[in-house]
Amino acid sequence: AIVPSGLAAVTIPLLTFVSAGDHVLIVDSVYHPTRNFADTMLKRLGIEVQYYDPRIGAGIASLIKPNTKVVFTESPGSNTYEVQDIPAIAKAAHxxxxxxMMDNTWATPLYFKPLDHGVDISIHAATKYPAGHSDVLLGLVSANEACWKQLYEGFCTLGCCSGPDDIYQTLRGLRTMGVRLEQHQKSALEIARWLEEQPSVAQVLHPALPSHPDHALWKRDFCGSSGVFSIVLNGGGQKAQHAFLDALTIFGLGYSWGGYESLAVPVFLGDRTIAKGSYAGPLIRLQIGLEDVEDLKADIQRGLAAAAEA
Known part of the structure; x- marks a missing residue:
């Protein structure tokens, strides 16, 4: 199903498969608009929403109730990049x-194939890497054979169709997605490794780094990494976070990602109940675009110097 946005790719399957009185388990490191939809509309429709630890794995069995209809996953998690043990979760859920359901926007179908790992419904914000040019909103939802008919009926019933121009632009983006992703991956890893050596950076949250707590899981299930990850500044609060962002000249400030340009955004974990983490300083999410890596390092260096001064 092709829908008008990444968020629609989340809301349509949820509205299709859950009813009043059902229980839904959602990972605590989920994309914030997904959480907002669950906390407002799903709750208003009489659905019980419960958040769980992204690293729960097979332990999810202890949270499943007789009325649990959906376990919603997102791996790696938004902003903090915890990798979920999807096969173990799927086994317990089934x-x-x-x-x-899985939001697989970060890895795209090129680097992780949800249906092969036991996921029933795979969700993508095609706004990001498939479109790739920061000029279109689109979502994609796919399902295994058992769920497809119901998903398609829900999609038709809700009338959330995409415009032909948006679909055309995403098809255009798909033609170069493979080569773009390779470059995003290469540049992001080079910058992430470099950032690990900077004294003003306490932690780099990128699952493809051996230092990441879930690196082994990532290595087992994924065949690549994309261009978005987060850094933790070594101390300082919001003032340091804002100083870092204000000093950037190449990185734009923007909440989307997956386009050709590098972006940075402050991370707030205030709405989380479990995956709050214990971080040495404020978090900043970086999307590494297609610009020259040395230029991007110099820009980040400006940000780090400004944060240290603040």
Whole structure:
């Protein structure tokens, strides 16, 4: 199903597969608009929403109730990049007749194939890497054979169709997605490794780095990494976070990602209940675009110097 936005790719399957009185488990490191939809509309429709630790793995079985219909996953998690043990979660969910949905926007279908790992419904914000040029909003939802008919019926019933121009532009983007992603991956890894050596950076949250706590899981299930990850500044509060962002000249300030340009955004974890983490300083999410890596390093260096001064 092709829908008008990444968020629509989340809301349509949820509205299709859950009803009043059902229980839904959602990973605590989920994309914030997904959480907002669950906390407002799903709750208003009489659906019980519960958040769980992204690193729970097979332990999710202890949270599943008789009325649990959906386990919603997102791996790596938004902003903090915890990798979920999707096969273990899927096994536990299916044993209890619950469906597994996964937001797979970060890895794209090139670097992780959800349906092959037990996911029933795979969700993508095609706004990001498939479109790739920061000029279109689009979402994609795919399902396994058992769920496809119901998903398609829900999609038709809700009337959330995409415009032909948006679809055309995303098709255009798909033609170069493979080579773009390779470059995003290469540049992001080079910058992430470099950032690990900077004394003003306490931590780099990128699952493809051996230092990442979930690196082994990432290595087992994924065949690549994309261009978006976060850094933790070594101390300082919001003032240091804002000083870093204000000093940037190449990185734009923007909440989307997956386009050709580098972007930076402050990370706030205030709405989380479990995946709050214990971080040495404020978090900043970086999307590494297609610009020259040395230029990007120099720009980040400006940000780090400004944060240290603040």
């Amino acid at each position: 044993a209890a007749n619950a469906l597994v």
